[in-house]
Amino acid sequence: MSKDELKENDIIIRNYRTSDYQATLEILQELNEMFDIGFDEKQWRESSGLRQFKPNLKRITLIAELKATGQVVSMGMIEALKNTLGRYIGYLDNWATKKEFIGKGVGKLLADRAIQILESWGTDSIRINLAYTTDKKLLDVFGKAGFQPIITVLEKRF
Secondary structure (H helix, E strand, C coil), X not given: CCCCCCCHHHEEEEEXXXXXXXXXXXXXXXXXXXXXXXXXXXXXXHCHHHHCCCXXXXXXXXXXXXXXXXXXXXXXXXXXXXXXXXXXXXEEEEEEECHHHCCCCHHHHHHHHHHHHHHHCCCCEEEECCCCCXXXXXXXXXXXXXXXXXXXCCCCCC
């Protein structure tokens, strides 16, 4: 662990609240500037209600905030769905960390919590959708956590 890396007791991981809208918007705008993820602010605003916890719906947006300041520094959505073959698949989507906190272990803390939740829901496996241009370092990080590439998805934007 490097001296810059944050520890578990430095971070609070919790469910998304509507008051997190602006902070998550800024995180995704930063990510879009760096990697052109196809972010659309209007769609993000319109889907805001989907990010809150709802009983009996297997979808949550997790927020990582600094315990000391309450600053939102990372986010990720988790969801579990039965696919057409009947497998119960967990998904990690819209994973993003503020630029100045990348490499400080926040994403790993958030992912560890997400994996615990998805396992508790009884998923058969967990999938992460990454951009084709994803940095090899990130692929190595996920590989060390047990994730392996299984499919390539092509997309055409309209």
